[in-house]
Amino acid sequence: MEIECLLENLKEKNFEEKLSILTKITEISKNTDLNILAEYEIDNILLQIFKDSNTTQRIDLYKILNSLFLLVNDPTIFLEIIKKDFVSNNDSSLYAAMSLYFLMSTYNINYSEFYKLFYQIISPTTIKKDIETVLCFVKTILSTSIPTLKCVQAYIKKLCSLCLLLPTSDTISILHTVYVIMRIHPITLKMCLSESIDYKLLYCLDISFDTFQPYLFEFDILYFSIPPVKKIISIIRNECRKKTKKYEIEFLLNEKCPYCINI
Numbered sequence: 135m136e137i138e139c140l141l142e143n144l145k146e147k148n149f150e151e152k153l154s155i156l157t158k159i160t161e162i163s164k165n166t167d168l169n170i171l172a173e174y175e176i177d178n179i180l181l182q183i184f185k186d187s188n189t190t191q192r193i194d195l196y197k198i199l200n201s202l203f204l205l206v207n208d209p210t211i212f213l214e215i216i217k218k219d220f221v222s223n224n225d226s227s228l229y230a231a232m233s234l235y236f237l238m239s240t241y242n243i244n245y246s247e248f249y250k251l252f253y254q255i256i257s258p259t260t261i262k263k264d265i266e267t268v269l270c271f272v273k274t275i276l277s278t279s280i281p282t283l284k285c286v287q288a289y290i291k292k293l294c295s296l297c298l299l300l301p302t303s304d305t306i307s308i309l310h311t312v313y314v315i316m317r318i319h320p321i322t323l324k325m326c327l328s329e330s331i332d333y334k335l336l337y338c339l340d341i342s343f344d345t346f347q348p349y350l351f352e353f354d355i356l357y358f359s360i361p362p363v364k365k366i367i368s369i370i371r372n373e374c375r376k377k378t379k380k381y382e383i384e385f386l387l388n389e390k391c392p393y394c395i396n397i
Contacts, residue, residue, distance in 0.1 A: 137162055141179060149191050152183055153198070160201040177206040184215055189226050192219065196229035200236045209237060220251065227255050228264065232271055249275070249285050253343045256292055258299050265304055269311045276315050286319050288343045294352040295341055302360055309356075309366040316370060323374040325350045 140155050140162075147155065159176075180202060187195055203209040216237070219230035231252050237243050252275070260268055272293070276286055293312050297305040316322050324330050331349040338347055357367045 141176070144179060144183075149183075149187060153194055156180075156183075156202060157198055159205065160198065163205050175207075176202075177208060177211060180206060181211060181215075184212065189224050192226045193229050196226060196233050199233045203233075203236065203240075210241060210243065213237060213243070217245075223255070225263075228260055228268065228271075231255060232267075235271075235275060249281055249289075250343045253288060253292060256289075256296070258296060261296060261300060261304060261308075265307055269307060273311060273314055277318055283319070283321060285343075286315065286322055287325060287348055288346060290315060290322055290325060291341055291346045291348070291350070294350050294356075297356055298352060302363065305356070305359070306362055306366065309363065309370075313366065313370050313373075316373070320377055323370070323377050326353060326371050326374040 137159055140159055144152050144155055184192070184195065199212075203212075212233075216230050216234050219226045220234050221227070222230075231248075234245065234248065238245055238248065256268060256272070272289060275281070276289060281289075290312055293308050297308050300308070316325075325348050328349065332347055335345070335347045338345070341347070353367050353371070356363050358364070
């Protein structure tokens with residue numbers, strides 16, 4: 135009954151008040167039967183709020199949207215609106231990406247271009263606006279087995295290239311994220327080695343999701359930065375050496391192995 139009263143009050147409220155009411159409804163709903171929630175037709179109410187909101191308002195809406203998805207009968211009705219925000223390259227794109235990924239993961243929705251499109255959203259501007267959210271989300275989407283090796287490498291390369299354009303404090307945060315990603319996908323550590331140089335791309339300075347020099351020459355430059363940056367680079371390179379040594383030993387102990395094992 136309380137949820138019904140709150141929903142009735144939504145009609146005469148401004149956006150901020152609606153957002154507050156929706157937040158309260160998510161709290162109450164934790165102790166409410168899902169079958170009862172289905173009767174309130176929150177789908178249409180929320181969809182209308184979405185359509186009436188501007189870009190700035192949608193950012194606030196996106197921040198609680200994943201919780202609101204649990205209250206609606208069919209979260210996929212928001213898919214096209216979210217996709218549109220995701221590719222619009224405006225301030226709400228980052229947050230739309232997070233809701234889109236939630237739908238993909240929770241409701242088994244296939245969106246093959248997601249990783250490539252989100253890669254394009256990552257920029258000095260988005261990093262400066264909300265570095266913690268960007269880096270946390272990057273770690274989340276790369277922590278599964280879904281992205282290909284090339285995809286993970288592309289993100290690592292993009293993040294490292296941004297280090298050359300951003301303040302030192304941001305560089306340190308980014309490098310910590312790169313280290314975490316490399317530990318999740320140890321094979322990417324070979325990007326630290328000169329053996330990973332693609333000589334066809336030796337003079338290619340531009341990078342994209344599909345085309346980039348895998349060797350992290352950015353580390354060679356960043357190594358001469360301040361001590362905290364140098365320390366992280368050293369840690370990553372040492373991790374690479376340890377992995378290389380480990381696989382070399384495994385190779386020597388495995389007489390059946392017909393080829394050299396590389397990380």
